[in-house]
Amino acid sequence: MGGRVSLFAALARSWREPGRYDWLIQLVEANGYGRLTRYGVAMACVAIGAWPILLAVSPERVPDTATRIVTVICGVLALLFGCCWLVGWPTRRQSTFIVVVLNTGIAICCIAYTLAGRPVTGTLAFAVTASYVACVHTLPQLVALLTLASAINIVGIVTVGMAGDPASGLADGLLRLASVTVVPMTIRTLVDLLGEAAVVSDIDPLTGLANRRGLTRAVRQLAGTVPADGPSQVCATMIDIDDFKSINDTRGHAAGDRVLVDLADTLRAVSPDDSVIARIGGEEFAIVAFCDAGGAVRVAQDLREALRAEPAGFTASFGVATITLPPQAAVDSIRLTERLLDVADHAMYLAKRAGGDRIEVADARQ
Template sequence: MSDRHTEELADPARRARGMGGSVRRWWRQSDQFDWFTVYLRDRGLQRQWRLATFGFTAVLAALPIVLLGSPVGPDHTLTRAVAVTSAATGAGASVLWLRRWPTRNQSMIFNAVCSLSIAAMCLAMSNPYNGLMGCTLFAAVGGFLAYFHALSHMLVNLLVAMLCSAITAARLLGESGDVSLTVAALLTVVALNVGVPFGIESLVHTLRTDLRNSDRDPLTGLLDRRGFYHAVHELAVNRPDGICLNVTMLDLDDFKKVNDTHGHAAGDDVLVNVAVVLRHTCRADAVLCRLGGEEFVIADTDGPAKHAATVERLRREIVTVPFGVTASFGTCTVTADPGSARDHPRFVDRLIEVADAAMYRAKRAGGDQIHHRHLD
């Protein structure tokens, strides 16, 4: 068999593996609440989103009360009580957005309350057709989850929507015997609950990828300052209690001599090589950034011993970069849970300030050294 024929046979297998890898990455992607929250905050859009979410939720919460006066609405004491409870919980959930921007957990509770309230309202309808068509409202919850949360959360909402739709469709078919009407209504519900959330999820995933690629230094390919702030904010908020968060500043010693002696092209070559050292030495999920000039910053969640070993390895590896440059390092470690401090806009600034001060102490001591600081 020729090599060309072998390659042609192997191509579909490679494509299948690549597709399988893409599906796995899509399934495993993390919750999007933190980065999208920062995205909206940086653009001054949080207030508009809060008011829009409050208004939309409040209107939906009013629907069960309005339908109490309709002959197709709840017509028994129990179903009327369910409708009133559904309206009250929905109204309570809407107030959350009127007061302030919620935390991730509060947002998850909000979505769960909305999903269960919609299910209760649909099942309480005396007319099963109205109940089935009311299941289209799950698409709004799914769309919100697509913006702010993970794929698994969307699928749970979709499961609730499909279960509620199946119950109301069975009621409609049993009472009317109209197969065509039932199938048409059910297809409408399924199309909206699949199309809207997954369409938004695809758009937001693409937006996130583009934003991350745009927040990069063109010379080294590392994150720039804005990208670093966003990435570390996610890292800090997602960090479990008791796990270390480390920020390491490094500044190349006497870098100006390289530019003055060998030219700016040589200086750029040194910066690119330092970026390669950072990528090869730091853990895969570390946040790597070139702040500007010859300053770099790293964030990771290693324990104290492993972090110290990594920084020492970095110090030794940078000495091997062309033109014999060295670097001064300053590290800042947070080990105790800072609670609400990590949600503060200046939390990342404070970590960088402490690491920067430690780095300048290393530089004043002669360079090619590491100074550690711990932030309570």
């Protein structure tokens, strides 16, 4: 019973997931596989598009001319969609639109050849598109696609069986049905597991904030929102609890952990909604956001006042660093994050040497 509850809970959670399209694109791009992945998707579209076009000129083509024209149009659309990935990544909405149109075309071609009594080899195309949907789109979209593909496969099994060869139709149809359903669902399960593991590896378990790795990944996403028509300033604020060692030594590590959690909660409450908050390590925290130095200092001042009002009774030192990004410049998020944190960390230590509970500002010009 416990296993069943866990399974249903996992399915319900996966059903509500918004999809991992943007996350997976950033992952493959960051690891140098972006172009290879795009070309692979493009080649899959080319293969799907070539299928109805080649069949239209083969002896196995459907006899009706109008149907052949419709299937060729579906093939041409698939070829055009392949060009989208050769040029660059489509947006999530564009990808969803392509998936819907592409699978509608596959369904039309399969139904046309099934009604004409021809082998429905094109049902294997559903395995390709379903695998793609399993990786980057939502579970409801995948289930809808698998339902369509399964229905067409079952129609093919029945059609071949009624033609006088039920054993052959069942053997071939079941293999196609397994290819269309089992493979994409297995891929979906693996992507969900890898995605959850990646998310967990980016989160500090005590505070629930991003860790240093998660901060770098989040800054990469944030950099993608930089407007291309003008320079942008990005600010990092380093926060270090003053005399944290004495809190651990005099009140115990459990009290020290509570202080860290309290600070994390305060950071969430005071920081702008579009900022990235992380626990860098120990008692050090960071905020990264696109704003000017004045905006970062105002946030730091709000944090100082909020901490003074905390019943835990601790203060922190703040170091603010800013970088101005030139317009239309490619952003190396790893180098940007490290540079900002390094300069902000230096400013924060200046604040600590000056007695703590203060803000120091530095310019991290590249």
